[in-house]
Amino acid sequence: MEKMYFDSAATTIVRPEVIAKMVSVLKEDYGNPSSSHSYGRSAKNHIEQARKNIAKYLGVKASEIIFTSGGTEADNLVINSAVRDLGVKHIITSRIEHHGVLHTVQEIESQTGIAVSYVSVKENGTLDYQQFESLLRSSNEKTLVSLMHINNEIGTILDIELVASLCDQYDAFFHSDMVQSIGHYAVDLSKISIDFIAVSAHKFHGPKGIGFTYIKQNSGLKPLIFGGEQERGYRAGTESVHNIVGMDEALRLSYEKLDEERDYILSLKQYFIENLEKNIEKVKFNANCTDSINSTYTLLNVCLPVSIDKAGILLFHLDINGIACSKGSACQSGSSKGSHVLAEILSDEDLQKPSIRFSFSTYNTFKEIDYVINVLKKFIEDN
Numbered sequence: 617m618e619k620m621y622f623d624s625a626a627t628t629i630v631r632p633e634v635i636a637k638m639v640s641v642l643k644e645d646y647g648n649p650s651s652s653h654s655y656g657r658s659a660k661n662h663i664e665q666a667r668k669n670i671a672k673y674l675g676v677k678a679s680e681i682i683f684t685s686g687g688t689e690a691d692n693l694v695i696n697s698a699v700r701d702l703g704v705k706h707i708i709t710s711r712i713e714h715h716g717v718l719h720t721v722q723e724i725e726s727q728t729g730i731a732v733s734y735v736s737v738k739e740n741g742t743l744d745y746q747q748f749e750s751l752l753r754s755s756n757e758k759t760l761v762s763l764m765h766i767n768n769e770i771g772t773i774l775d776i777e778l779v780a781s782l783c784d785q786y787d788a789f790f791h792s793d794m795v796q797s798i799g800h801y802a803v804d805l806s807k808i809s810i811d812f813i814a815v816s817a818h819k820f821h822g823p824k825g826i827g828f829t830y831i832k833q834n835s836g837l838k839p840l841i842f843g844g845e846q847e848r849g850y851r852a853g854t855e856s857v858h859n860i861v862g863m864d865e866a867l868r869l870s871y872e873k874l875d876e877e878r879d880y881i882l883s884l885k886q887y888f889i890e891n892l893e894k895n896i897e898k899v900k901f902n903a904n905c906t907d908s909i910n911s912t913y914t915l916l917n918v919c920l921p922v923s924i925d926k927a928g929i930l931l932f933h934l935d936i937n938g939i940a941c942s943k944g945s946a947c948q949s950g951s952s953k954g955s956h957v958l959a960e961i962l963s964d965e966d967l968q969k970p971s972i973r974f975s976f977s978t979y980n981t982f983k984e985i986d987y988v989i990n991v992l993k994k995f996i997e998d999n
């Protein structure tokens with residue numbers, strides 16, 4: 617049986633060019649970047665070149681890029697330090713953030729008693745920007761806003777320019793988890809008034825266990841992990857040179873192929889939508905998934921007309937038919953809890969039905985989509 621991968625929002629296939637670069641570094645450049653001899657200097661050069669390249673893509677200074685183990689660590693670093701070191705007493709976020717943000721904020725709230733406000737989420741997954749502004753206006757304390765650029769479960773895109781300009785206007789720090797957008801959209805940070813972002817390489821065909829945070833110059837942020845002087849003291853621990861080089865190569869290729877791959881993936885998504893509508897009566901698309909401007913081209917969250925007693929076996933059925941996709945997000949697939957994102961936007965009735973996230977990459981084909989539609993159609997007819 618052929619297997620097919622529709623779970624690129626969870627993690628992506630690593631590009632062969634990325635693997636080749638990483639293997640070469642593992643073989644040839646195994647020196648510790650902190651060592652002063654030629655092996656160490658060569659490893660260090662790789663890291664600094666990667667930092668420069670990444671900074672250039674994002675329109676920032678190389679010194680503003682700090683490598684981390686991924687998106688979760690970057691979110692934790694920013695939020696914890698903002699409260700500990702920048703005098704933040706109020707956090708504004710939303711209930712549809714990734715748990716890397718949500719659980720960090722909740723932990724700080726329970727430890728410090730800091731005020732946390734949540735921006736209301738509309739049925740279509742977008743935020744209530746008027747209510748957001750009134751939260752900012754009425755905030756009397758130093759505030760950190762943490763709102764994700766693209767939602768990993770429903771794909772809704774934040775109006776980042778608006779949020780950034782409001783944060784500027786009300787003198788709040790702005791952090792955005794951009795794990796689902798960097799590598800898929802050309803984000804120019806020099807044009808956005810933003811203090812911090814979190815990024816993860818494995819979402820754009822790079823390796824797992826590596827990411828970075830952009831920390832605006834002179835922000836005053838301090839480390840979360842203490843030890844050596846790596847990353848200018850922001851993040852101690854021997855750098856993962858092969859991962860950093862792999863991430864740099866993955867980002868380079870993403871930018872090189874951005875337009876071509878976006879057009880192709882968007883056409884896959886549109887074909888999927890059209891054929892689901894044609895073949896599955898009463899199918900629903902969650903949030904604003906079908907809106908090609910305000911929702912990412914990389915994913916589709918579908919609510920299927922399947923009875924509650926059969927909902928549990930649907931994902932298993934897709935899996936045994938070779939189709940990998942996700943219920944909610946992968947980070948919670950090992951847990952019995954439903955999606956905290958869908959819980960915010962769906963009616964009680966729709967929450968009883970199975971919602972599946974299909975997420976795409978350049979490696980998917982139209983033929984695979986035909987196969988998925990057939991499997992889904994047959995399952996619904998038989999059940």
Ligand SMILES: Cc1ncc(COP(=O)(O)O)c(C=O)c1O
Binds near residue numbers: 686768826947
């Ligand atoms: C929006 C978002 N933020 C953060 C993360 C966590 O990133 P990492 O796996 O690199 O820790 C993910 C991964 O699913 C994500 O989708």
